[in-house]
Amino acid sequence: MKLIDPIVQFHAEIQKIRRDIHAHPELRYEEVRTADIVAQKLTEWGIPIIRGLGITGVVGIIKGGDSPRGIGLRADMDALPVPELNTFAHASRHAGKMHACGHDGHTAMLLGAAHYLSQHRNFDGTVYVIFQPAEEGGAGAERMIRDGLFEQCPMEAVFGMHNWPGMQAGQFGVTPGPMMASSNEFEVTVKGKGSHAAQPHKSSDPVMTAVQIAQSWQTVISRNTNPNDAAVLSITQIHAGSATNVIPDSAQLIGTVRTFSTEVLDLMERRMEAIASHTAAAFDADIKFDFRRNYPPLVNHPKETAFAVDVLTAMVGAENVNADIEPTMSSEDFAFMLQHKPGCYVFIGNGEGSHRDGGHGLGPCNLHNPSYDFNDHLLPIGASYWVRLAEAFLKKP
Numbered sequence: 001m002k003l004i005d006p007i008v009q010f011h012a013e014i015q016k017i018r019r020d021i022h023a024h025p026e027l028r029y030e031e032v033r034t035a036d037i038v039a040q041k042l043t044e045w046g047i048p049i050i051r052g053l054g055i056t057g058v059v060g061i062i063k064g065g066d067s068p069r070g071i072g073l074r075a076d077m078d079a080l081p082v083p084e085l086n087t088f089a090h091a092s093r094h095a096g097k098m099h100a101c102g103h104d105g106h107t108a109m110l111l112g113a114a115h116y117l118s119q120h121r122n123f124d125g126t127v128y129v130i131f132q133p134a135e136e137g138g139a140g141a142e143r144m145i146r147d148g149l150f151e152q153c154p155m156e157a158v159f160g161m162h163n164w165p166g167m168q169a170g171q172f173g174v175t176p177g178p179m180m181a182s183s184n185e186f187e188v189t190v191k192g193k194g195s196h197a198a199q200p201h202k203s204s205d206p207v208m209t210a211v212q213i214a215q216s217w218q219t220v221i222s223r224n225t226n227p228n229d230a231a232v233l234s235i236t237q238i239h240a241g242s243a244t245n246v247i248p249d250s251a252q253l254i255g256t257v258r259t260f261s262t263e264v265l266d267l268m269e270r271r272m273e274a275i276a277s278h279t280a281a282a283f284d285a286d287i288k289f290d291f292r293r294n295y296p297p298l299v300n301h302p303k304e305t306a307f308a309v310d311v312l313t314a315m316v317g318a319e320n321v322n323a324d325i326e327p328t329m330s331s332e333d334f335a336f337m338l339q340h341k342p343g344c345y346v347f348i349g350n351g352e353g354s355h356r357d358g359g360h361g362l363g364p365c366n367l368h369n370p371s372y373d374f375n376d377h378l379l380p381i382g383a384s385y386w387v388r389l390a391e392a393f394l395k396k397p
């Protein structure tokens with residue numbers, strides 16, 4: 001593995017920052033302390049910053065040479081509303097909040113890269129280091145874009161990275177095209193007519209109607225979508241009634257839909273609504289159909305993905321780069337950035353969890369798990385990737 005020596009030597013400092021951020025997790029759009037640390041470090045290292053894009057977002061601007069070209073490197077800063085089970089020294093000091101997705105590590109890796117880039121400036125153009133808020137359900141990436149990220153920071157391409165538990169530390173995974181799914185929520189209310197449960201003939205039973213809808217929805221994926229297009233429709237909540245002898249007047253179906261393309265999503269939403277409204281009509285009931293699109297599918301651009309794979313291969317060797325990783329049905333708001341700019345998002349292996357020394361919560365080291373911890377061995381690996389990527393992209397003439 002060809003890491004960058006000064007970054008490896010800077011490991012202790014970056015690890016200290018990572019663990020400090022881990023101990024002080026902040027939820028979406030509340031990353032005030034974290035953003036202050038980022039801003040303070042960048043300023044200390046002589047990097048001009050922009051604050052306020054996406055409320056708590058911070059962007060560092062590192063110039064090397066006169067080229068008008070630019071590249072964006074993005075990390076997320078927010079934590080999750082998860083009570084941490086770990087008891088090691090850097091465990092969360094904020095009850096009910098935890099860095100259970102490793103965004104503390106993402107922030108630290110990008111800081112490590114920014115430090116090196118500012119000291120060496122071995123590139124021609126501008127590197128924008130983007131520290132975004134609210135990846136966890138707050139669409140912080142979209143908010144930064146809406147606040148003018150790409151106008152204020154003109155860049156040709158933007159790149160992202162997320163740690164991936166289960167993949168060995170020192171390995172990377174990526175694929176061109178769809179890599180993560182769109183995430184969407186539905187909430188469908190069936191409005192029928194309640195009655196005494198002993199007099200069902202006086203009702204139009206919303207429970208039976210909801211059950212029929214739930215069953216029929218399963219045909220959307222088996223009969224309507226192309227078998228080659230992966231998709232998920234999961235009903236995760238059914239609510240109705242409060243007594244054993246009353247037929248209620250309404251019932252609710254709530255859940256999530258995941259797809260790798262907007263076309264499949266359009267089809268699924270259309271079919272779900274048609275099935276729900278026609279089934280309800282058949283049972284003399286009405287529906288209220290509420291379908292919310294949260295994050296779009298994350299689609300890597302082929303050219304930038306090939307570029308990232310070349311950089312990674314030179315750094316860790318082809319045997320440690322899976323350039324055809326299986327896409328995952330989880331989602332990620334970096335997808336918004338890839339709708340505006342070409343770019344690529346990679347997974348960096350976080351290992352199986354053996355990096356957690358004493359005091360971890362004994363549970364699996366999976367994302368969003370209360371025993372999770374970011375693997376500090378990745379800090380110089382991820383930071384070296386950022387630097388090599390920026391230097392190759394903005395290659396000196």
Ligand SMILES: [Zn+2]
Nearest residue numbers: 101136367368
């Ligand atoms: Zn997460």
Ligand SMILES: [Zn+2]
Nearest residue numbers: 101103135162
């Ligand atoms: Zn995450």
